[in-house]
Amino acid sequence: MDKLLAVIEREFSERVRSRWFILTTLFGPLLLAALLIGPPWLAMRTRDDADVAKVLIVDATGTALGSAIAVDLAGGVLGTATPPRVLEVNAAVLAATTDSLRGRLLTKALPGVFILSQETIDDGRAELLLPDGSALGVSERLAASLERQLRQARLVTIGVAAPDAAFVAQLRINVRTTQLGSDGREASARVNMLVGFAVAMLLYIAIVLYGQIVLRSVAEEKQSRVAEVVLASVPARVLLSGKILGIGGVAMLQLGIWTSALATLLVNRGRIFAMLGLSATSVPLPTVHLSDVLLLGAYLVLGYVLYAALFALVGSIASSEQEAQQAQTPVLMLLVSSIALLQTALQEPNGTVATALSMIPFSAPIMMPLRLGLADVPSRQIVASVGALSLTTVACLLAAGRVYRTALLMYGKRPTLAEITRWMWAAD
């Protein structure tokens, strides 16, 4: 037991002391902060509200259409936002006015010019001039407002009373999609999809990242011949287990730091945004139960151990780190196949493809957490999936341990598939 601890401790402490670990651990929270703060900050820089308020509405319709749009954009007659400026011109001088305004647009003195003419009244055609790099939301908001005002005007024209016309035309559609789970939980479908996708990607990245560390570590030990010294002191299965657990510990620590950083950022989001002068957009996060966290943790741990054993097996049969990188392709393909079918699973989380993939041990660590985030998965499927994954993980560990012992001491020639299979069945 003490020898296993010695191997775990070496794997853990040597990695945690490395420059790689310190840099990536710090970089993670910085990246998360950038992802969290970046979009609202960028949005503020190109806020539709601010840009729309500065757009100049050139109204050559000879009606009050321009003013009506300005009032509408400011939030109605009782609105608090600043309305855009309206320049009413005669249709005859519209072209000349537009030309003179183009120059101001080019120097970005004006964020936009919205031109309304007789054509606008006749068939809804209007023109919006924007400088390069303007927010696209400006166009959508102006178009929506124009549509409302035109509809209202037309309703009045055909004899509908003005308040009735406003009642009909000002109707704004807003559909909020909510999925109801069997346990009565409510969740936003879009957020669920994003969270499910993020969790699947996170698991994929964690398995590949730390699995690769196991692969490189084994290949390095074999190439530098240090494996022979260690194997003279500890059995191969102890060395293998210690390596997987030690690197697993590094993963737990690093993922723990990243998760804590993310949680801290999310909890203090309002305060951080306020400090930066940003308005926090409310993102309804899905309710997370302890059972979800435990299940997710189980898939992460089992998935990591399963793939770490496979990566270790590949590392032990290769004669150099470069060869190990090439030889890992079949293992990577097993993982990548889950990611390749992610889109299908996202669209139909309880469909045949997603269900089958969440049962196959090699894709289950990614596919089942994804499904759990998107839909209600029957308990029997979860039990079957975890069971199959656990059994496969134990089988792979045992097989890898046996191959490991023989392959680590074989230099030069890469063993054939037949030889590897024979070692797997060899007695301890």
Add this chain to the structure above:
Amino acid sequence: MSRTITPEHASAVRLSAVSKRYANHVAVDRVSLDIRPGIIFGLLGPNGAGKTSTIRLMLNLMLPDEGRIEILGKPSSDPALVNRLGYLPEERGLYRKMEVRRVLRFLARLKGITTREADRRIDHWLERFTLTGAGRDWGTAKIEELSRGMQQKVQFIGTVLHDPELIVLDEPFSGLDPVNAQALKDTVLDLRRQGRTIVFSTHLMDVAERMCDAVAIVNRGRIVLNGEMRDVKAEHQGAARVAVTFDSGSGEQAQTILADRTLVAEIDHQGNHLEITLAEGATSQGLLERLVASQVSIARFDRLEPSLHQIFLQRVGASGVEAGMSGHG
């Protein structure tokens, strides 16, 4: 630093008809060996003879296809044995990015030594191999910062840090400069004085000849010769031979003695230096006494013994000598 031990078992290593086959060839072919405790034992043979495979079998790094292996009186698969064995593999390697002390502490822990005890021993050995002291403490350097010779010393320290009873060294002197090789030889002799058993493989016959108490020569997976060094030499002695060098001009006085056919069978003259094959029943002591009595001035008188290299050639023939085999070193 090391305690002196008294062996409790008749054999340090006992191999009984052990075989190991690979896909295309037999690496170890019904090998039987008995190495008594407290000696330096040389496992000799050309590259690819099966020395490393035999060593790996002894250390339970590989399992034999046939035969039985006992180490320090226990089956080689006994897990308790690993802490009593020290092993320096032929292909050296350590964790390149780790500090010397941390590597040694790790290797000691794998052999059941506590960190505190390991630290005490590490200090002793680093000092003994001049890796600490005036100038610089290499104990805090990373392995990759060390020269090849220093790395070999660190690896040797890792082999003996836990004070093993049986020390197995696979080609320990290869790649070492003369100063480091001598330091290593002195340490090995010291370890024998303390009662340790040392088994080392080498293809350098003269190193083995100077250091080993007993040897086995392996060729193509088989033991072709095995025994105590003096017995092996006596067995291959044939007719007794001596080398005599007379001081200039005094050779003439010895002519009558050398012409005595009851004493001398054959003489190879090389000026004042003669290589003499004694007659049957004659002894080198008898010849020396006759020469001294005749007041001949003798510069050198040596009993000639066959070298291990010659014995190997005699037993296996020149065909057994492959690339990498050397009588010098």
